[in-house]
Amino acid sequence: MFTYDNPFIRFLNKVTDLLLLNILFIVCCLPIFTIGASISALYSVSLYSVRYGDGYVWKNFFAAFKKNFKQATLAWLVMLLALVVLFLDIRFWQQIDMGSIGAMMLGVSYVLLFLWISFETWLFPVIAKMEDTLGVQFKNAAKMMIGYLIPYTLVCAGIKAVLAYISYVNLPMLMVMFMVGFSTEAYVCSFFIYKVFAKHIKEESLGYDDLLYKYEEGEESKEEK
Helix, strand or coil: CCCCCCHHHHHHHHHHHHHHHHHHHHHHHCCCCCHHHHHHHHHHHHHHHHHHCCCCHHHHHHHHHHHCHHHHHHHHHHHHHHHHHHHHHHHHHHHCCCHHHHHHHHHHHHHHHHHHHHHHHHHHHHHHHCCCCHHHHHHHHHHHHHHCHHHHHHHHHHHHHHHHHHHHHCHHHHHHHHHHHHHHHHHHHHHHHHHHHCCCEEEEECCCCCEEEEECCCCCCCCCC
16 A cells, blocks of 8 residues: 555655646746746755655745745846856857967856856855845855855756756757756755755744745854753
8 A cells, every 4th residue: 555655655746746846947937037036936945845845846936936036036137147148258259260269268258157057056045045135145155156165066066067068969858857857956956055054044933834044144053052
């Protein structure tokens, strides 16, 4: 007899949640300018799952999407502008034949792109779980990107970069990403991100689903007395 404690049933539940989460993420990304809010909601659900186990994916996703919409959208527009500039820069150096100078500048552009991915890795999870002004959110994301460069930033950004590249050159992989890839990527990265957040976030349970996260800048969490 199958029960919820059965490993196979838990596995099926997790796969179902990831499929649903991936669909919600893609649908909410379609207007383009809502991508930031969708990413923050994706990580809100993923981090919740890592800490508390599976919950109400649909309910939690849209609650986080609505809550962080304004700040995450503004953050995404800034990040999108930077990404467009990087893309144009890369295309420029790819088309210019300047020998070693062109190759060096192209390499610099790719390094900057990886830094963009690394910063994005922290920015939207920070927005999802911390409450502050947008400027402070950017500063906190930068501090975590640099302060936890090895291994957390490199691992998570590396996963994102590798999957993005494979999806770009391989159509079947792109199809997998649209089926369950984005939610699975976020879920895996959330294990690393949560380890960092646990040092900086004081968590108060206000009920089964109602969680409050407070950020204590410059201090690590203290053990409860």
